[in-house]
Amino acid sequence: MSQKRDDPDRAVMLRVEAREADALGELYDRLGGRLLGLARRIVGVGGEAEEVVQEVFLHAWRAASSFDPTRGSVLTWLLIATRSRAIDRLRSRRSASRPETRSLDELGEGPAAGDDVEANSSVRQWATLCRSAIRQLPEDQRRALELAYFEGLTQEEIAARTASPLGTVKTRVRLGLMKLREHMRPYWESGTHGA
Amino acid sequence: MAHSERHEEVLAGLALGMPPGADGPELEAHRSRGCPRCDEILAQMELAATALAAEAGAVVPPDALRARILSSLGPSRASRESYSGPLAWRVAAAAAALLLVAVGLDDARLRREREDLRSRSAQLAGRLQTAETELAQRVLRARVLESDDVRMLTLGGKGPQPNAQARVFWSARARRGVLVAGQLAPLPPDRQYELWVFLKGKPVAAGVFDADAQGRALFESTDFPEPQAQNFAVTIEPRGGVSAPTGPIVLVGSPQQG
Numbered sequence: 001m002s003q004k005r006d007d008p009d010r011a012v013m014l015r016v017e018a019r020e021a022d023a024l025g026e027l028y029d030r031l032g033g034r035l036l037g038l039a040r041r042i043v044g045v046g047g048e049a050e051e052v053v054q055e056v057f058l059h060a061w062r063a064a065s066s067f068d069p070t071r072g073s074v075l076t077w078l079l080i081a082t083r084s085r086a087i088d089r090l091r092s093r094r095s096a097s098r099p100e101t102r103s104l105d106e107l108g109e110g111p112a113a114g115d116d117v118e119a120n121s122s123v124r125q126w127a128t129l130c131r132s133a134i135r136q137l138p139e140d141q142r143r144a145l146e147l148a149y150f151e152g153l154t155q156e157e158i159a160a161r162t163a164s165p166l167g168t169v170k171t172r173v174r175l176g177l178m179k180l181r182e183h184m185r186p187y188w189e190s191g192t193h194g195a
Numbered sequence: 196m197a198h199s200e201r202h203e204e205v206l207a208g209l210a211l212g213m214p215p216g217a218d219g220p221e222l223e224a225h226r227s228r229g230c231p232r233c234d235e236i237l238a239q240m241e242l243a244a245t246a247l248a249a250e251a252g253a254v255v256p257p258d259a260l261r262a263r264i265l266s267s268l269g270p271s272r273a274s275r276e277s278y279s280g281p282l283a284w285r286v287a288a289a290a291a292a293l294l295l296v297a298v299g300l301d302d303a304r305l306r307r308e309r310e311d312l313r314s315r316s317a318q319l320a321g322r323l324q325t326a327e328t329e330l331a332q333r334v335l336r337a338r339v340l341e342s343d344d345v346r347m348l349t350l351g352g353k354g355p356q357p358n359a360q361a362r363v364f365w366s367a368r369a370r371r372g373v374l375v376a377g378q379l380a381p382l383p384p385d386r387q388y389e390l391w392v393f394l395k396g397k398p399v400a401a402g403v404f405d406a407d408a409q410g411r412a413l414f415e416s417t418d419f420p421e422p423q424a425q426n427f428a429v430t431i432e433p434r435g436g437v438s439a440p441t442g443p444i445v446l447v448g449s450p451q452q453g
Contacts, residue, residue: 021268025261032256034248041251050260057264072242079248080241087212123253130249148211149247155208155216170204177207180243188242 008122009074017064024061030120031075032057034127035082042086042150052089056081075123087152126187133183141176144169198225198232206233210240344368350427350448356380361412361446363390363427372401374414376429376446379406387434388445390416393426401427403436 009030015023035056039049059081060067067077134142140162147153147161159169205215205222215222226233345366352359358378365372374390382388387405391398404414429446 021265024268025265028256028261028264032261033253036256036260037253038248038251040254050257050263053260054264054267058267061268071238072245076242076245079245083245083248084212127249127253130246133246134250145211145244145247146250148208148213149244150251152212154213170207173211174200174204174207177210177240177243178203180246181239184243184246185239 007069007073007075010069013060013064013067013074016060017067024057027060027074028057031078031123034075034120034123035078038079038082039086042083042152043089048089049086052082052085055085075126083149090152129184129187133180136183137176137179140164141172141179144172145176145180148173198230202230202233203236206237207240210237210244348427348448350374350376350429350446352378352445353447354443354445355431356445359410359429359446361429363448365424367423372416372424374404374412374416374427374429376406376412376414377410379410379412379445381406381408381410382431385434386431386442387436388412388429389432389436389440389442390414391428391430391440392424393428394423395425398428398440400436400438403432403434 009027012023012027012030016027032053036049036053039052043049043052056078060078067074071077137145143162144158147158148155153161155169155173156166158164158173159166162169164172201218202222202225205218209215222233345364347365348363350361350363356379359376359380360378361374361376363372363374372390372392376388379388382405387403389403390401392401393399402414402416404412406412427446427448428440428444430440430444431442432440
């Protein structure tokens with residue numbers, strides 16, 4: 001994995017590690033919108049998404065020293081934490097036999113997510129590259145990855161949802177991630193941003 | 196069993212947080228015998244999966260959520276332990292200021308300075324940024340300097356920059372190093388300084404850095420390839436760095452000096 005030398009959020013993260021509350025606020029201003037967009041995509045628009053983001057920033061505050069810049073950027077670290085917590089909540093709903101459909105509140109008045117509100121130029125650049133990489137995936141691979149990433153489905157569940165053989169789904173997921181990896185590798189290795 | 200696509204299919208699922216399923220035990224047995232390729236692929240797939248988050252887009256982060264987060268933190272730390280320790284080395288006044296930050300200035304002073312600056316006019320915003328940068332840099336260097344196996348080596352100027360001086364602090368355990376340099380010459384935009392770690396006489400790239408307008412540089416390398424660093428050098432290279440030195444050496448040390 002390439003060393004990320006110029007992650008613009010890293011200096012802020014160091015101040016978070018030094019227990020500066022202002023720095024955590026700055027981190028929220030820089031990345032909070034992106035994390036909330038992801039949480040809303042997974043658990044829906046509502047209070048639960050904000051709870052997820054609050055948990056993630058508290059995790060960043062308490063476990064700042066566990067951030068390892070050699071394994072990715074601050075944004076990557078926080079996105080992984082956000083996705084993990086949001087998927088846990090989604091699976092918890094399922095295991096509690098709560099309806100899969102989201103409530104009216106969750107579907108309601110929240111603003112649409114997009115990159116036009118992204119004020120952080122380095123994150124906007126990262127998002128543009130990611131979208132480009134995703135667009136280059138074959139439709140069946142992209143669909144399988146989205147079902148796994150945003151809905152937390154297993155490969156067996158994806159096979160059932162898409163009426164595809166399990167072996168085919170496994171291949172799609174593997175190839176999709178491998179292609180994303182190849183598309184993103186030059187960006188990681190450029191060291192311009194660590195995400 | 197040799198590494199196979201079947202293993203990678205399980206790794207892909209793990210990268211997406213899926214349970215390993217029926218093939219999990221076989222992968223576990225395979226990895227228990229040592230498979231660096233599996234480790235690398237899993238780490239890269241986890242990173243690649245994060246690209247999917249871009250599809251979710253961003254929203255304007257609500258101020259109310261920001262306030263809730265900050266109010267739930269409890270008291271933030273007022274100060275950190277100060278560092279003190281003898282450093283006989285003196286470089287130019289500008290570089291010495293950086294070293295003072297490294298070994299003696301404490302966070303409390305920086306914090307006080309920052310708070311004072313906040314209460315002044317916008318004309319002082321530049322100084323505020325400097326104080327915050329110093330504080331961040333100090334924390335960064337503390338990762339090395341707090342290590343109980345920290346070592347230090349002096350580097351002297353050479354070739355086109357005989358007056359340049361530097362010190363490298365490094366921790367084999369932390370696999371990190373910090374270079375503090377002074378009296379470096381400004382470089383063209385397409386050039387950067389590159390730090391090299393000598394291992395058994397061979398230079399290994401440890402990262403690129405720039406000097407500020409005063410010729411100072413403070414650079415943390417987390418690229419230390421091996422703990423047994425024997426010597427260090429700095430060369431001038433194309434921006435972004437190269438895998439083997441091509442430009443003139445401007446700083447070099449020797450273990451005997453340390």
